[in-house]
Amino acid sequence: xxxxxxxKILSARVYDxxxxxxxxxxxxxxxxxxxxxxxxxxxxxxxxSFKLRGxxxxxxHLSAAQLKHGVIAAxxxxxxQGVALAAQRxxxxxxxxxxxTTPQIKIAAVAARGARVILFGDSYxxxxxxxLQIAKREKITFVHPYDDPDVIAGQGTVGMEILRQQSGxxxxxxxxxxxxxxxxxIGAYVKRLRPQIKLIGVQPVDxxxxxxxxxxxxxxxxxxxxxxxxxxAVKRVGVETLRLCRELVxxxxxxxxxxICAAIKDVFEDTRSILEPAGALAIAGAKAWVAxxxxxxxxxxxxxxGANMNFDRLRFVAxxxxxxxxxxxxxxxxxxxxxxxFRQFCTLLGPRNVTEFNYRYSDPQHAHVFVGVQVxxxxxxxxxxxxxxxxxxxxxxxxxxxxxxLHVRHLVGGRAPSVKNELLYRFEFxxxxxxxxxxxxxxxxxxxITLFHYRxxxxxxxxxxxxxxxxxxxxxxxRRFLTQLGYPSWDETRNPAHALFLS
Numbered sequence: 207x208x209x210x211x212x213x214k215i216l217s218a219r220v221y222d223x224x225x226x227x228x229x230x231x232x233x234x235x236x237x238x239x240x241x242x243x244x245x246x247x248x249x250x251x252x253x254x255s256f257k258l259r260g261x262x263x264x265x266x267h268l269s270a271a272q273l274k275h276g277v278i279a280a281x282x283x284x285x286x287q288g289v290a291l292a293a294q295r296x297x298x299x300x301x302x303x304x305x306x307t308t309p310q311i312k313i314a315a316v317a318a319r320g321a322r323v324i325l326f327g328d329s330y331x332x333x334x335x336x337x338l339q340i341a342k343r344e345k346i347t348f349v350h351p352y353d354d355p356d357v358i359a360g361q362g363t364v365g366m367e368i369l370r371q372q373s374g375x376x377x378x379x380x381x382x383x384x385x386x387x388x389x390x391x392i393g394a395y396v397k398r399l400r401p402q403i404k405l406i407g408v409q410p411v412d413x414x415x416x417x418x419x420x421x422x423x424x425x426x427x428x429x430x431x432x433x434x435x436x437x438x439a440v441k442r443v444g445v446e447t448l449r450l451c452r453e454l455v456x457x458x459x460x461x462x463x464x465x466i467c468a469a470i471k472d473v474f475e476d477t478r479s480i481l482e483p484a485g486a487l488a489i490a491g492a493k494a495w496v497a498x499x500x501x502x503x504x505x506x507x508x509x510x511x512g513a514n515m516n517f518d519r520l521r522f523v524a525x526x527x528x529x530x531x532x533x534x535x536x537x538x539x540x541x542x543x544x545x546x547x548f549r550q551f552c553t554l555l556g557p558r559n560v561t562e563f564n565y566r567y568s569d570p571q572h573a574h575v576f577v578g579v580q581v582x583x584x585x586x587x588x589x590x591x592x593x594x595x596x597x598x599x600x601x602x603x604x605x606x607x608x609x610x611x612l613h614v615r616h617l618v619g620g621r622a623p624s625v626k627n628e629l630l631y632r633f634e635f636x637x638x639x640x641x642x643x644x645x646x647x648x649x650x651x652x653x654x655i656t657l658f659h660y661r662x663x664x665x666x667x668x669x670x671x672x673x674x675x676x677x678x679x680x681x682x683x684x685r686r687f688l689t690q691l692g693y694p695s696w697d698e699t700r701n702p703a704h705a706l707f708l709s
Contacts, residue, residue: 211394211450214359215366219266220259223291224251224363229371229507232476235489239496241504245473246368249485249513253287253315255437256364256511257351260387261288263360264349265296273298276346280304280337282330282436283312284484284512285351290319301346303337305329307433309516329431330384331441352387353444362391368507369399377504378404378495382487382511383416383458384438386447392509393454404456408491410435410466410483416443417458420451434463437484437512461490467523468530469493473510480520485512490530526611528580534561535579535587536610540600543573545652552643554597555579555590560642563660566673570624575658576610625656627677629684630704633670634694635660648691653680671698 227250232243248256265277276299279289286302293300300321304313307328317323326336330351341348350357368379379396381389386407393405409417412432419426419442427442443451461469466483469490473481481489488508495501528534541547552560555577562578581587587603594601604610635641642660657673676684688695698704 209355211355211359211362211391212398214355215362215391215395218259218263218356218359218363220263220360220363222266223262223295224259226367227251227364229368230477232473232489234476235472235493239493240502241496241506243489243492244372244505244507245477245489246364246507246509247477247479248364248509248511249479249481253284253291254513255284255287255485256361256388256509257281257284258288258291259363260352260354260357260360260391261285261349262292262295264354264356265289265292265298267356268298268347272347276300276344277349278303278337278341278344278346279349279351280330280334281351282333282439283308283316283514284437285349286312286316286321286323287319287514289349290316290321293321294319299346301337301340301344303333303340305333305436305439307436309436309514309519311516312514315514329433329439329441350444352385352390353446354387355446358387358391358394358446358450360391361388362395364388364509365392365395368392369396372505372507375505376400376403376507377501378406378456378492378506380406380408380459380488380492380495380506380508382435382438382484382491382509383407383409383451384413384440384484386416386443386451388509388511389455390447390450394450397454405454406491406495407451407455407458408487409438409458409460410487411460411462413439414458414460415440416448416451417460419443419448420455420458423452424448432463435466435483435487437482437514438487457495459491459494461487461494462530464526464530465490465494466530467526468528470523471527471531479510479513480515481510482512482515483519483523485510485514487511528561532584532587532605533580533582534605535581535590536562536604536607537577537579537591537594538602538604538610539575539577539594541573541575543569543571545654547573548655548658549643549646550597551575551594551599552646554594554599558590560660563642563658563670565658566656576604625673625675627675628656628673628699629676630657630671630673630698630701631688632696632698633672635670636693645691645693649687653684 227247236243278301280303302321303324306325389407431439469486492508541551559580564576591601654675659671
């Protein structure tokens with residue numbers, strides 16, 4: 207007998223634990239995209255994720271005997287918190303099997319609700335297989351994170367709320383997809399009542415099991431999945447969710463980690479809330495869809511589905527957000543190794559804000575500079591590269607080079623044993639366009655710059671490390687230069703790290 211999901215969603219028991227989350231406009235993002243973007247704020251749930259809806263609805267339908275024996279679930283974290291909270295409210299014992307890669311914040315949150323936590327494997331599928339073995343051995347009920355009609359119906363209440371909260375036009379709803387429970391539930395409700403609304407799933411490029419399965423017409427199992435968006439790191443989608451998605455989903459969109467980071471920043475700028483990577487997927491997908499279709503004047507809903515972010519990931523997110531928005535270019539530029547060429551290069555960069563600068567002397571003829579520059583869009587990157595090449599500076603755009611972004615930027619440099627009379631100084635530059643040119647103009651002398659490292663950290667000042675060849679006779683002039691410059695500075699020439707790794 208075919209499940210009547212409309213009836214199941216309308217009668218779902220979720221509000222014992224869940225709130226009706228707000229549907230808020232994202233004003234800055236809407237203005238920038240030229241479309242009305244509404245965020246369904248599931249990150250505001252008591253467990254900071256939509257997952258408690260399906261978990262509680264499933265467990266509320268269990269018998270008293272089943273609840274007494276206890277439940278078990280496999281989860282990367284958000285479903286685990288939903289099951290743990292539901293067990294706490296319903297007086298049941300919960301065991302949660304989580305991949306060993308699960309962020310600590312999610313592990314701690316689950317344990318804090320009294321659940322037994324078992325870490326096993328590197329992915330959801332490893333944890334899932336192990337949890338089934340435990341369920342069989344201990345005769346406890348397995349609560350599936352997505353491939354269960356009661357779980358799907360619980361998630362479907364998100365769609366019910368969206369239509370109730372936005373009675374006006376909706377052109378498309380964007381939903382993050384892992385195993386497919388959330389988009390199946392939303393689609394089951396929305397498509398019955400307003401079938402003209404486009405339902406669009408969003409996945410990371412390295413965790414695209416649903417996208418591949420829909421294309422193949424069958425469940426495709428991935429050999430491995432990317433773990434940045436751990437909440438959707440699923441190797442194989444569900445049987446029931448694939449069936450529903452084949453009926454209900456209009457389109458799938460894939461986005462990379464940089465786009466996800468940019469979406470996290472977009473939501474932060476509009477709400478001052480920080481989504482987890484999987485929680486920002488729908489926003490990244492909506493932006494990609496708008497760019498691809500050149501859409502204007504549409505009303506788009508994106509489900510912000512989770513905010514269980516590990517604090518130590520924020521550094522990576524901040525590093526990559528500007529690249530994801532294509533508002534930063536990473537360039538490798540070759541300049542002549544001679545006094546004045548560094549200043550000429552900075553002049554060619556123009557008034558743009560430099561976000562990063564890495565250089566270390568290594569060759570008497572040529573210098574290779576790794577530089578980050580703020581830009582408006584991809585077109586400005588192309589124009590800047592062309593300008594530098596026109597003036598005889600070979601330039602390569604590394605903005606899409608993963609190795610360069612992850613590793614090379616931190617490795618530029620090394621020893622320069624042939625450099626004589628090198629002084630190493632650490633400066634704090636005012637964080638504003640023109641600070642670097644002011645430094646170079648004030649310097650005046652033809653002291654050769656042998657090392658330069660700078661990275662924008664979002665503060666009111668930039669931390670800069672500079673090496674210069676200053677002959678002993680020029681030491682008084684160098685001290686006058688420091689005084690005239692007026693930037694806070696520290697002499698690091700005798701720093702042991704300099705002797706070990708740079709000199």
